[in-house]
Amino acid sequence: MIGNVSLLEFLSSGQLVENHRPWPRYRLDGKAWRALVERLDAADWTLMAEWGEPTEIHVALRDEVNRDIAVVSRPAFDRRFFALGQVRPGAVRIERAIRDLWGLAPEGLEDQRPWLDHGRWPSRRPLSAQPQPPAEAPPAYRFLEAEGVGLHQIPVGPVHAGVIEPGHFRFHAQGETVVRLEERLGYVHRGVEGLLRDAPLDKAAKVIARVSGDSTVAYSLAFARAVEAALGCEIPPRAHWLRALMAEMERMANHVFDFGAVCNDAAFAIMLSHMGVLREQLVRANAAMFGHRLLMDRIVPGGVATDLSPEGAEALRHLLHNFAKNFRKAVALYDSAPSLLDRTAGTGITYASLVHRFGAGGVVGRAAGRAHDARRTPGYPPYDELDFDIPLYAEGDVHARLMVRAEEVRASLAIVAQILDSLPKGAISVPLPQVAGEGMGVVEGFRGEVVVWVRMAEDGTVLHCHPHDPSWFQWPLLEAAIEGNIVADFPLCNKSFNCSYAGHDR
Amino acid sequence: MISPILHFLFRHLIKGPHTMRERIAPDPDGLGELVAALERAARRRLGRSLSIRAVDSGSCNGCELEIHAVNNPVYDLERFGIRFVASPRHADVLLVTGPACCNMAEALARTYAATPAPKWVVAMGDCARDGGCFAGSYAILGGTDAVVPVDLHIPGCPPTPKQILSGLLALLDTAGR
Ligand code: SF4
Numbered sequence: 115m116i117g118n119v120s121l122l123e124f125l126s127s128g129q130l131v132e133n134h135r136p137w138p139r140y141r142l143d144g145k146a147w148r149a150l151v152e153r154l155d156a157a158d159w160t161l162m163a164e165w166g167e168p169t170e171i172h173v174a175l176r177d178e179v180n181r182d183i184a185v186v187s188r189p190a191f192d193r194r195f196f197a198l199g200q201v202r203p204g205a206v207r208i209e210r211a212i213r214d215l216w217g218l219a220p221e222g223l224e225d226q227r228p229w230l231d232h233g234r235w236p237s238r239r240p241l242s243a244q245p246q247p248p249a250e251a252p253p254a255y256r257f258l259e260a261e262g263v264g265l266h267q268i269p270v271g272p273v274h275a276g277v278i279e280p281g282h283f284r285f286h287a288q289g290e291t292v293v294r295l296e297e298r299l300g301y302v303h304r305g306v307e308g309l310l311r312d313a314p315l316d317k318a319a320k321v322i323a324r325v326s327g328d329s330t331v332a333y334s335l336a337f338a339r340a341v342e343a344a345l346g347c348e349i350p351p352r353a354h355w356l357r358a359l360m361a362e363m364e365r366m367a368n369h370v371f372d373f374g375a376v377c378n379d380a381a382f383a384i385m386l387s388h389m390g391v392l393r394e395q396l397v398r399a400n401a402a403m404f405g406h407r408l409l410m411d412r413i414v415p416g417g418v419a420t421d422l423s424p425e426g427a428e429a430l431r432h433l434l435h436n437f438a439k440n441f442r443k444a445v446a447l448y449d450s451a452p453s454l455l456d457r458t459a460g461t462g463i464t465y466a467s468l469v470h471r472f473g474a475g476g477v478v479g480r481a482a483g484r485a486h487d488a489r490r491t492p493g494y495p496p497y498d499e500l501d502f503d504i505p506l507y508a509e510g511d512v513h514a515r516l517m518v519r520a521e522e523v524r525a526s527l528a529i530v531a532q533i534l535d536s537l538p539k540g541a542i543s544v545p546l547p548q549v550a551g552e553g554m555g556v557v558e559g560f561r562g563e564v565v566v567w568v569r570m571a572e573d574g575t576v577l578h579c580h581p582h583d584p585s586w587f588q589w590p591l592l593e594a595a596i597e598g599n600i601v602a603d604f605p606l607c608n609k610s611f612n613c614s615y616a617g618h619d620r
Numbered sequence: 621m622i623s624p625i626l627h628f629l630f631r632h633l634i635k636g637p638h639t640m641r642e643r644i645a646p647d648p649d650g651l652g653e654l655v656a657a658l659e660r661a662a663r664r665r666l667g668r669s670l671s672i673r674a675v676d677s678g679s680c681n682g683c684e685l686e687i688h689a690v691n692n693p694v695y696d697l698e699r700f701g702i703r704f705v706a707s708p709r710h711a712d713v714l715l716v717t718g719p720a721c722c723n724m725a726e727a728l729a730r731t732y733a734a735t736p737a738p739k740w741v742v743a744m745g746d747c748a749r750d751g752g753c754f755a756g757s758y759a760i761l762g763g764t765d766a767v768v769p770v771d772l773h774i775p776g777c778p779p780t781p782k783q784i785l786s787g788l789l790a791l792l793d794t795a796g797r
Contacts, residue, residue, distance in 0.1 A: 234722040240758045272727045275706035277674045277687050280724060301723045302678045305759030320753045327682025327778065390692030391638055407780060408682055450624040616681045
């Protein structure tokens with residue numbers, strides 16, 4: 115039967131794995147996996163995350179028609195699997211990384227170069243059953259070539275001029291115009307998944323909170339939700355609401371600062387100063403309310419670590435009133451500066467077709483016609499009780515990404531106001547039950563959809579955990595967006611994406 | 621009609637810098653004294669010029685956020701003559717964040733080599749001391765001192781702007797000697 119088979123119908127021939135929540139997990143054999151890959155070529159199923167284990171490969175998929183989510187696994191005792199990257203370009207780098215870490219070979223993948231492994235670890239395939247000795251010297255990385263009269267290469271990084279994370283960019287340029295950009299990442303690979311193997315829960319939570327520091331709330335939230343799903347644990351309503359408050363504070367702080375930083379890269383420094391002050395107000399409020407400027411380790415499996423006092427809530431309400439006013443003024447300033455708009459409008463365009471092909475979410479997706487927001491789909495409490503808008507633009511340029519940020523800040527302000535008005539009373543955490551299980555958490559961070567998958571042992575140990583950063587599906591689009599732009603606009607485009615290096619490299 | 625940008629600039633001129641406004645910089649825990657001490661030390665030892673090059677050798681980017689914060693108008697590090705520069709060749713100090721990742725070790729060592737002497741290395745954050753919560757991973761060598769010699773360590777995860785300011789003050793005390 116060809117046609118509109120839904121994801122769950124398709125998977126029903128597989129073996130359902132017990133104790134996986136809240137979405138089902140199916141195990142497929144090699145043949146069915148191959149059929150899945152072939153079907154993915156045409157089906158409207160979004161790749162959410164893909165990861166490995168020493169003898170199994172997993173992929174999380176979402177059916178865009180009926181919004182079902184499922185995890186699909188294929189045992190890989192022969193240490194190879196039919197690559198999704200053949201039909202889903204967003205999977206290519208993930209699968210190159212899967213080989214680097216777990217030694218599972220992606221069959222049929224055109225690009226067989228290593229990705230995270232720069233030949234500098236003490237062993238190759240460090241997470242596989244049998245890690246191998248390293249190569250004698252780090253191998254040279256083969257960049258893609260471009261040919262033409264007058265073409266020259268510009269290598270940039272890993273250490274950049276500004277205060278940003280390390281990564282290498284290889285430009286092929288003709289005069290000022292970028293003909294091709296190729297990224298090389300993996301410099302800040304810290305071996306997070308290795309640290310999360312057989313880790314006590316509190317240690318795992320600390321590491322997860324530091325996968326990408328600017329998204330610490332999102333990661334802790336996704337992890338907590340995954341653990342709670344795995345253990346079948348319900349947390350008190352007040353905890354849900356406080357978590358959402360923290361998540362929106364994080365979203366605003368990052369968006370506000372990014373708005374300033376993008377303008378700064380277009381030589382409009384006053385915006386950075388202004389937004390820097392607004393951000394400072396938010397992180398100080400975080401420290402006053404919850405005891406940490408970035409809210410690290412405030413969300414824990416079972417609830418939240420710190421309660422919000424009535425005075426704290428009142429102070430925040432007062433602060434946000436002024437904040438909203440000043441933010442509005444700053445955005446009006448942006449709108450009234452034609453020289454700035456001249457730099458942002460029409461620069462660094464991502465096309466909707468590519469955004470959909472890569473399944474890119476967050477600001478990058480919503481600035482180019484892809485409306486996905488995990489707070490709506492699949493949704494999680496308390497957002498089902500909150501009223502908020504999700505901005506959507508079609509242009510896909512730097513300007514659209516700025517506008518999405520500005521509107522999301524306004525939406526977050528409205529959300530926080532609602533939270534402060536109707537914050538339920540009661541406990542803020544519950545003790546965790548002692549059971550084994552597997553779970554997945556899906557959360558909308560400021561950058562897009564953060565996915566965390568976890569397998570828990572009965573004694574509360576984290577056996578395996580995989581954090582997925584939205585940047586995986588955004589970094590490749592930056593390469594496309596800069597094509598045909600001038601080299602000097604790269605910082606502007608890069609900042610307007612603001613992908614995470616740490617979250618991607620893990 | 622005056623243009624919005626003029627209006628904006630004018631308002632800020634009248635109100636004075638953020639560093640002086642009580643509302644935004646309350647001083648419950650001695651930030652003011654710290655700032656004054658930093659100013660004295662910076663002037664005495666360096667004639668108001670210290671250039672810092674930030675290097676991320678594997679940070680989660682939390683430390684970077686607080687480096688940005690000390691450069692915002694509320695803390696305004698530049699008023700002490702302490703500047704972040706674009707190249708290690710212009711720098712007196714390397715401010716290193718994150719554990720020393722294997723994949724960044726060579727870049728860090730080369731950045732250090734490119735910095736002209738006399739030079740100082742400040743390891744910022746718990747990760748840069750000993751790897752922090754990433755200690756024991758196959759992908760890191762340890763703290764910053766696993767790759768380059770460290771003169772000073774600023775604790776915290778991430779260090780708050782105040783901790784960064786007092787760290788820099790301590791460095792000025794060392795550096796001027
Ligand atoms: S010290 Fe903390 S904030 Fe800084 S890089 Fe390490 S984990 Fe991130």
